[in-house]
Amino acid sequence: MKKFILSALAVLCAMQLGAKDYNASLFGIKSNGTTLNTSSIQKAIDYIHSEGGGRLVFYVGRYLTGSINLRSNVTIQLNEGAVLLGSTNPYDYPIDSSYCALVRAVKVDNVAITGKGVIDGQGREASYNLLDQIQKGIINDPAKYDRPDGSRRARTLYFRECKDVTIDGITLKNSGDWVQTYDQCDRLKINGITVDSKAYWNNDGLDIVDCRNTTVTNSFIDATDDGICLKSHSHEHMCENIEIRNCVARSSASGIKFGTVSAGGYKNIRIINNKVYDTFRSAFTIATPDGGVVENILVDSLYAYNVGNAIFLRIGNRWTKGSVGSIDGVTIRNMYCELSDGKPDAGYEYEGPVEDLPRNISPASIVGLKGYDIRNVKLENITIVTPGGGNPYYAKVGTSAKELDAIPEMADRYPEFSQFKELPAWGFYIRHAKDIAFDNVKFIAKNRDYRPAIVTDDVKGLSLADVTFEEPGAKKKQIHTYQTTNIQINK
Template sequence: MKIKLILVMIFLYGGILTLQAKEYNASLFGIKSNGTTLNTTSIQKAIDFIHEQGGGTLRFYVGRYLTGTVVLKENVHIQLEEGAILVGSTNIYDYNIDVPNCALIYAKDAKNITIKGKGVIDGQGREVAYNLLAQIQSGVLKDPLDYDRPRNRRPKAIYMRSCENVRIHGVTIKNSADWVQVYDQCVNTVVDSITVDSKAFWNNDGIDIVDCRNFKLLNSFIDASDDAICLKSHDATKSCEDVEIRNCTARSSANGIKFGTVSAGGYKRIRIINNKVYDTFRSALTIATPDGGIVEDILVDSLTAFNTGNPFYLRIGARWNKGRIGSINNVVIQNVKVEVAKEKPDRGYSYEGPIEDNPRNPSPSSIVGLKNAPIRNVTFRNIEISYPGGSNPHYAYRGTSRTDLDSIPEMEASYPEFSQFKELPAWGFYIRHAENIHFEGVVLKLREPDYRPMLVLDDVNGYSLSKVKQEGAKGKKELVAQGSKKINLSGNT
């Protein structure tokens, strides 16, 4: 009797495992791999069928699978084997263009979904964007066109909203017409060991993490023609919380790792550990909250950045904040090495970052709050930054007198970028409207002489400098605090 019971239990347990691990080949549903047959309906039928059966894996083998928008559903997993390419249609009408955030792969309110394997998702974004533009210019579709770029209806490669237990693993995502992948208000998401190669058109953010909780981005390479790794907050009642970005490499024609720009709710408990950034036209790291968001408890540890336009930019603004004042509080940036480029770092890429704030001399790292909203409690520890120097006061000048510092505009309603103030009075760090800023073991190197001092603090309430050094070419060895007081920095301070 006991033996029969055990056999029955083994049979039932094996059946459950079989059900959970059920796999379906794409060909079973008439899905063609020839690269010319439009498979949208067949792929969607496969997803719907697997979902109705309680879940399983839809497996694609070697080939090119042409498709428009498909909607991923609960308990359905996409397996792209090596050599399998999911190819986006170039016909804009093959996408869900009447839905906000249309995408090649779309999911909403779905649990337990996966995209994995060694295959590729190719959005063919340049062709899609140009075909959309042609429809707008012919009058068939209406769009305001920002800088002759369609504002709406450009499909993303992946968009997931309010999903739970999402896994993206191993795949390559390339050539999106818009942001490459967006995870919006998702919970318990892991994106691991992916490759993003998307320089097909403007606004190609590599990954956007929007108001998500318990999100991990791990072991990935992201090369994008806009911000590579980007945290956003679109909803004033939500925020990005408990996010980990670890062991990633990022290249961008904009920022390497960025908080914002849209920052309505904010960011809490963010850990950015052991990452590399290179060839970034803008900052290696930007933390911006221009829309009333709360930023707190941020750790950046072991970041290496080279050939970048700027090391750090921390900024509170008042753009779309609707009367709410944002904040940045408790930020630790440690164990960082940065090399700032002399020339334009993203030169030669198809879509270079726009030169919109020139002419100017090289910009320093900046921490810029507002008069009524200072940035609070920021620590830089074990930092080494190499700056190009070479600023020329006859080309563009900004001094350190009270009059000179007061002439720097607040620009609280402007789009937050490190170069927005044009000329700044320091070559290393410029800090304005801040409280409790601490430097511990900071070495700032200058490759060519610079007429400006290394650090300028203006309206800073509380700061400390421990083992701060200037090395390299000749520069003013002094700190200018509050626009008048000068402290010699000959060696350690």
């Protein structure tokens, strides 16, 4: 990873030293916020590319544009006060293309968007105008739940099969769909960006899809869908050699998530010193329902506040036709998490749904499939604080063999921590797993709960060292094991 960072910095410095600056006004690009500049900006990009590369510099102003395409060796430099403003006309975007976005880059190298300026997709207005055309019968779209298909709503950035990509310093706002997607890119560097995108549905803050040699650092993301999300759309590719460090994420879905689409998988991922808050679903999720392989994952120093769930690791079998994925080698350490006693994303313009009820507050969970264990998971120096207060008269699953056996597998369901409805533990539920180790893990329930803290089912190898529980007035046994072998408990 150090070699990759040094190499990326060298490439960036070489680009900057050799780059020529071109003022946007040189190409007749207007900064009045009303003139549509799509053709002028595209001409500028094409010209700079033909001249061997350089920077297209935008100064203070509002630059209205439809979809533009980056070319190799071109940097868009947005100086402070410059706003690249997305058109609200849906026909200014390739709405019948899988690459529908305001700024697109496909199979190009040495490209960047830098500076302290803003890209504002105006996604709400653009999506409403798209919906208007659908309702009038001009555009054929099923508009599920009265929402246009995501492939027709413009993302802010879409980079596909690019090398040496730098996104630095900018602010991204108000996307019509996922804010930024990087798909099968190599040597991707994202640093110091701000995402403020709560304009419409599916506003994932950052989607890294089957990328290699990637760093995401020092960034703030506030989005009405998953905050920082790694995906794998191709069975021939995977997310590999990725580091996410010193970031903050707020999300009306999951904070930091692997999945949901996970065809190839994830390998050698480091998530270091990040914060998550006001998150409707899990602070940290790994879901592989589509055959993907997950190996060598490290989460270190994750701090989560007012979230719906702490940790969710899940193997499923949704679209794989029998080719089931795997999770082998996950370490989560130095984590502090406080769960919400209400709806943690309350107040978002597009909140997550109230779903999968009745259930009491869900535990963290590691859930494989029968015959497909999640393997080699270590949790070290963890504190999980939950409201507790599970009420058996509202929802109840006990710890009898009959009740535990009745918890459904749900292999083909969309993987979410609440999918099982009620689970029999208030702290951690583990099922279909092998070689799970807890070391210095503290569970704190603020209110008495009818459930034990930890429940295991079909686990081969369980080590609990220095695991402690705080629950007001509780005198029950806090660890319940079922069909679990090779158990070591050290206080």
